[in-house]
Amino acid sequence: ISSGAIAAGLAPLGLRRRPRDLAHQQAAAAVGQGLLMQRYSELFRERGVLAGQVLLTVEDVTRQSSYTNALRTLGTMLRMGVLPIINENDTVATHEIHFGDNDRLAALVAQLVRADALLLLSDVDSLFTAHPDEPGSLPISFVPDVESLKVDTRRVGSNIGSGGMTTKLQAAQIATAAGIPVILGRASRVDEILSGEEVGTAFSPIDKRRPRRLLWLAHASTARGALYMDRGAVRAVTQSKASLLAAGITKITGEFVAGDPVDLVTPAGEPVARGLVNFDSDQLPAMLGRRTSELAAELGVQYEREIVHRDSLILLNHTVV
Incomplete structure (x- = not known):
């Protein structure tokens, strides 16, 4: 799951920061999405991997018929050896853009395909008890039960991205409820995370997976x-x-x-x-x-x-x- 369409479109449009109004966000996304996918295609082609673009909004998984169709499409791509690059369709989405739902979308897709794990990448090393810049804030290396977790995630991060730690914790809730372990860590340390080193924050899944229909009902329905x-x-x-x-x-x-x-x-x-x-x-x-x-x-x-x-x-x- 890739964010970045709006961010990729800022420089070509001469914008210094993420616009606040929906029309300019969608214009930036329209310009940036092609640039983003072109870069992904180039990088994966160098490694012999064929990448394909899948654009979704949260609305695409709030109706069970669309939910089932998304599963069928992703399954077919994977069987054909195509790596899906999934992004929220910011050019047509409405309120979803404002909520930074790529984190939730990532958890829903992980749940959809019954992923072995979900890796959430951020610009901080791990989950903290409060914002990392706050005095006394401490890192959390392991969360056995995200449902009972209480941390302060209200402080906003960068001016470019959307969402933040709150949406990542919500994503962790969705994935762990589906029996999927979650790791949250800094994007620049992804090699260490994938090597199994003890970096970032690990979230333990629940013991028993809930039926897909009930997970859809709780997290993807309206x-x-x-x-x-x-x-x-x-x-x-x-x-x-x-x-x-x-x-x-x-x-x-x-x-x-x-x-x-x-x-x-x-x-x-x-x-x-x-x-x-x-x-x-x-x-x-x-x-x-x-x-x-x-x-x-x-x-x-x-x-x-x-x-x-x-x-x-x-x-x-x-x-x-």
């Missing part, structure tokens, strides 16, 4: 609405791993159809899970707060089922902010 739960339903979903029933829903927002991703939120509106809903949004208002048996008796047996089944939902994590 919620089409929200289901507000009462406190009892929140406890049932988050602590007892139960399905969400109509009786535990107090309010809905958004417009969606059966099979769409929706957020399951607390009474205060905090998302705690995401799942695939079994009913259209216009069906649910008449069902809220009612027992399943009551709905089946009044509306028919097709209503005798969960609003979101436990096998089609995944809990969300909010430790990295």
